[in-house]
Amino acid sequence: MIRFIDLFAGTGGIRLGFEQALDELNIKSECVLSAEIDKEACKTYEENFGENPYCDITQLYNVKEFDVLLAGFPCQAFSSAGKRLGFEDTRGTLFFDVARLIESNQPALCILENVRGLVNHNKGQTFTTIKNVLNDLGYQLEYRLLNSSNYNVAQNRVRIYIVAVKNPTLKVTLPNDVGAVDSHAFKENLMNNDLFDEKQSALVKDILESNPSAHYDCSEDFTAQLKKVLKGDLDKLHGIRLIDSRGGNSIHSWDLGLRGECTKHEIEFMDLLIANRRKNIFGTHQDGKALSKAQIATFYPYDDIDLVIKSLLQKRYIKEKDGLYNLVAGNMSFEVFKFLDPDSISITLTASDSNRLGVYHNGRVRRLTPRECARLQGFPDSYVLHPKDNFAYKQLGNAVSVPVVKAIAKDVLINNPNLFK
Structure with a gap:
């Protein structure tokens, strides 16, 4: 019998995966x-596991003996990170409470999950402190960066998994594998058959419901706008992003006319501004530099630049400050910000x-349902x-x-x- 505790439990994703592993190995367990x-x-946790986990970990003391600690703890910077001050490094953070419970109960195994960025968080000092604290408590650790898409899950999700044990001969055979950089690269690799070998690869089409409630359909107006932009070919929605700050495989607010219909020249002006404002000749600003009319004229080829700028300012697609023009920043309230490609991963x-991921499926333009998530x-x-x-x-966006x-x-x-011997 393996006894375990489930900290920062969320809705129980880590517990569920751990229990599934034990079941397959015919090992009995108790949380x-x-x-x-x-x-x-x-509430969701209680529906699925029959117990309400409501508890403030900072108030947890005198915990019943356990063999395994599971924790999807939050990533927080430590004020003195990396100075090998043990618990002092982590005071005021929730990892301190994880470490406190490890120290008091000495479990044989700890499995911790966090975001990929933990490795480099606070210039690597946060992770260094975590390793130092676990080492000081007598634990050896291994960590892996793993992509869910390599485990028959149709999602590009890289997370860090930390395994800590008292045994100095800890062996973990799963390799680090962050997978494809994005869904487009995933699809290319899949088509070239050089990424997975014998691994199973689930795709978005495998998780779609055949006939979900009409509640998840996009509005008629939004759908009509998409049809107009794509000239009726809604299959082109597969993999497309709705975003104003990027070009590429994207649809923009001015394409849809969300703040007023745009002429062909106005659309071309906006597309050229998107494509050129990040060029090094105009500066190295990460999100693109505001440009003067003279700079814009170097790539906008028509002689109606004054009329176009005036119109776009009135519609608030662009803004002006000190004679420089840039996009109006911020979300333009797209009903869906990304349409998933059924033949790739999410x-x-x-x-x-997560409520604004979409799909074009069975002739419907709609959002993903919670069950699909x-x-x-x-x-x-x-x-x-x-x-x-x-x-x-x-909850599903936060899940493991x-x-x-x-x-x-x-x-x-x-x-x-x-x-456990």
Whole structure:
């Protein structure tokens, strides 16, 4: 019997993957404590595991004995990171409470999950401190950067998984693999058959519901605008992004006429401004430099530049300051900001915008459903979602890809058979 605790539990993705691994290895388990402070996440957790994990980890003391600590802890900078001050480095952060529970209970195994950026967070000092603290507590650790898309999950999601044990001969055989850089590269690699070899590769089309509620359909006006821009060929929506600050495979607010219909010359002006404002000859500003009319005239080929600028200023597609012109920044309230390609993988789900991922499927222009987002995280269809969509989308954006946790847990348990002896 393996006893474990589930910290920063969210809606239970790490627990679910860990339990699946134990089930496949015929190992019995018991969760002796789960802790989560988000009350809505606690409701979903309770629906699926029969217990409400509501708990403030900073108040957790005298925890029942456990063998494994699971934690998807938040990434926070440490004020004295890297100075080898042990707990003093981490005071005031939630990792301090994780370390405190490790010190007091000495579990045989810790599996921690975090965002990819933890490795370089605070110029690498944060991760250095985490390693130092675990080492000071007598733990050896290995970490892996793993992409969910390599574990039969149709999502480009890279996360760091840290394994810490008391045994100095810790063995982890899963290789670091951050996968394809984006969904376009993934599709190219898949077509060239040189990325996966014998690995399974789930695609967006594998997670789509055949006939979800009309509630998820995009509005008639938005759909009509898309049809107009794409000249009726909605298949071109596959993989397209709706964004004003980038070019490439994108649709912009001026293409759709969201702030007023634009003439061909106005659209061309905006497209040229997007394409040229990042050029080094105009400066090295990461998000593009505001340009003067004289600079714009070097790439805008028509003699109606004054009329076009005046019109675009009135419609608020561009703004002017000190004689320099740039895009009006900010989200233009697109109903969908990215249409997924059914023959590739999804971009990374996030808590803030999973509700605005879209797909063109079975003749419908619509948003992804919460169930589809759950499938993109590897949750089984038996998993109960929050009844309110806004909470479900947020929780799934914050979730951990279940099959990845399962894979790393199995790898550790199989390759370290004496871990719990």
